[in-house]
Amino acid sequence: xxxxxxxxxxxxxxxxxxxxxxxxxxxxxxxxxxxxxxxxxxxxxxxxxxxxxxxxxxxxxxxxxxxxxxxxxxxxxxxxxxxxxxxxxxxxxxxxxxxxxxxxxxxxxxxxxxxxxxxxxxxxxxxxxxxxxxxxxxxxxxxxxxxxxxxxxxxxxxxxxxxxxxxxxxxx
Numbered sequence: 001x002x003x004x005x006x007x008x009x010x011x012x013x014x015x016x017x018x019x020x021x022x023x024x025x026x027x028x029x030x031x032x033x034x035x036x037x038x039x040x041x042x043x044x045x046x047x048x049x050x051x052x053x054x055x056x057x058x059x060x061x062x063x064x065x066x067x068x069x070x071x072x073x074x075x076x077x078x079x080x081x082x083x084x085x086x087x088x089x090x091x092x093x094x095x096x097x098x099x100x101x102x103x104x105x106x107x108x109x110x111x112x113x114x115x116x117x118x119x120x121x122x123x124x125x126x127x128x129x130x131x132x133x134x135x136x137x138x139x140x141x142x143x144x145x146x147x148x149x150x151x152x153x154x155x156x157x158x159x160x161x162x163x164x165x166x167x168x169x170x171x172x
Contacts, residue, residue, distance in 0.1 A: 032056065032162055034080050034124075052156060057163040064129055065171045066137040072108060072130040075166065079112050079126035082149030082160050089118035092152075096125040098145035104136030104170060105129050107143060129168060136170040143168075 062077045084092040096109050108128040113121035127145050144165055151158040 032058075032080055032082060034077075052158050054158065054160040055163070056161070057165060059165045059167070061167045061169070063169045063171060064131060066131070066134070069131050069134055072106075072128045074110055074112070075127045075129050075168065078145065078164055078166055079124040080147055080162060080164070081122065081124045082147065082151070082162065084149075084151040084153065084158075089120075089122055091123060093150040094123075094125055094147060096127070096145055096147050098127055099143055101132075102141045102143045102168075104133040104139070104141045105131045105168075107145075127164075127166065131170065138172055139170055141168045141170060142166060 058080075060075075060077050062075045064073055064075075082092055082094055084090045098107050098109065101107060108130065110126060110128050112124045112126065114124060115121040125147055127143075142165070144163055147162040147164070149160040149162070151160065
């Protein structure tokens with residue numbers, strides 16, 4: 001992985017950590033959690049007084065080698081999940097949406113499970129990338145995926161959208 005890619009990934013992680021508003025009231029805390037290098041990482045606490053539809057955008061940078069031409073690979077930095085309370089083991093109803101293809105690839109979805117600290121496996125949702133155009137070598141590709149979560153706290157229902165602006169560097 002080259003230094004530019006490492007810098008982009010570090011910047012994306014720092015931006016994600018800085019998105020938590022400083023306002024906290026007596027309301028439910030919604031967490032966005034990421035799966036990075038096999039570890040669950042609590043990215044932020046999201047407080048939105050009086051709101052039942054939550055929308056956030058994270059930028060994600062990742063890399064695929066050109067040698068992966070014709071092979072669907074998991075974009076490891078796109079695996080996230082919603083939590084419906086301070087309990088990071090919650091599993092609200094979720095689904096992920098993304099375009100079917102980009103300029104250089106076909107896109108798909110997959111899940112990864114993580115169970116450390118939880119009684120049952122916790123499911124993270126992410127994107128797959130199948131490089132189909134050899135002209136992508138040395139270029140960047142981009143797309144937006146949307147992780148949709150549905151929560152309930154007491155009698156109040158919430159809908160969350162986590163938009164991931166994904167940039168894929170295609171290596172030589």
